[in-house]
Structures are given as C-alpha cells and as structure tokens.
Amino acid sequence: MSQSHFDRLERMYLSANVNAMIFDTTTIKIEDGSAQIGLTIHEKYFHALGAIHGSVYFKLLDDAAFFATNSVVTDVFVLTKSFEIHFRRPVDSGVLRAVGLLKKSTENSFIAESELLNEDGKVVAHGSGEFVKSKVKLTPKIGYK
Known part of the structure; x- marks a missing residue:
C-alpha cells in the first residue's frame, strides 16, 4: 500500500x-492494516446521564475498523457487513482514541477489530466486524482525492 492511498482515505x-x-x-491516521481516530469529547455527544451516547462509541469503533480494512483495498470502497460492540465504561470528558486493526482477509471479505481508549489508555469499549468489497470505485467523486 502507498502513503498516497492512506492520505486520500484520511481526506x-x-x-x-x-x-x-x-x-x-476529529483526527485520523491510516497505515497498512490499521487506523487510529481521535475525538475530543464535548457535551453535545452526551445522553441524559451525562456521558457519551453509545452511537458515538459505535461510530468511532466501526470507522477505525473500516479504515484499517480499506487501507489494504485500493480499488473500491468497503462496506460494513456486520459489527458488534462491547461497552466497558462510560466516558464524559477528555480525548478518545479508536484503534482499528485488520485481522483476517480473503478475496472479498475482511475481519477487523477495534478498541476505544480513554486518555489514560484504558479500554472503554471494543468491537469487531466483517467488511466486504463494494462495487463503488475509489474516486474523487466520493472524496478520495
């Protein structure tokens, strides 16, 4: 894989x-088979109990695993086929870091895992999913530029 591919995915x-x-x-760093996404927590992400909503956990975990996968696919956009998350602890401040790693790949199917860590490096959630190749080409039209 090339740095220009990673740069285009980040953009x-x-x-x-x-x-x-x-x-x-949000920040993102993509490398071969891995991706890291950072997010500074704001109250706008909170549910009624004053911590970030589960949808934020899901998005960060899925995105990190997704881009770890798409880092090795240079011709088409991949799609999330399934994704499962496990919550460990609530978060109400600081910076979160989602780390995604590609674990297994076949011709058209990929398994990736991700962890969501707080500022202290503690895992606050983790997830895994299956990703598949789509028919959508990676082009400037979809932001790949």
Whole structure:
C-alpha cells in the first residue's frame, strides 16, 4: 500500500458530511492494516446521564475498523457487513482514541477489530466486524482525492 492511498482515505474521512456535521474535532491516521481516530469529547455527544451516547462509541469503533480494512483495498470502497460492540465504561470528558486493526482477509471479505481508549489508555469499549468489497470505485467523486 502507498502513503498516497492512506492520505486520500484520511481526506475522504475528514470531508465526509456525517463527520463534518457530528464530529468537529476529529483526527485520523491510516497505515497498512490499521487506523487510529481521535475525538475530543464535548457535551453535545452526551445522553441524559451525562456521558457519551453509545452511537458515538459505535461510530468511532466501526470507522477505525473500516479504515484499517480499506487501507489494504485500493480499488473500491468497503462496506460494513456486520459489527458488534462491547461497552466497558462510560466516558464524559477528555480525548478518545479508536484503534482499528485488520485481522483476517480473503478475496472479498475482511475481519477487523477495534478498541476505544480513554486518555489514560484504558479500554472503554471494543468491537469487531466483517467488511466486504463494494462495487463503488475509489474516486474523487466520493472524496478520495
């Protein structure tokens, strides 16, 4: 894989409408078979009990595993076929880091895992999923530029 592929994926992630709308303080670093996403916690991510909503955990974990997978797929966009998460502890402040790693791949199917860590390096959630190749080419039209 090439650094230019990783750079294009990073720009695609950061320019996605959903990320611009929801996450205003996100970082991403993609390497061969891995991805790290950082997010500074704000109250706008909280549920009624004053900690981040499960949807934030899911998005960060899925995105990290997804981009770890797409790091090794250079022609098409991959899709999440299934993803399971396990919550360990609530988070109400600081910076979170999602770390995704590609674990297994076949011709069209990939298994990736991810962990969500707080500022102290403690795992607050983890997940794993299956990803498959789509028919959507990686092009500037979808932000891959």
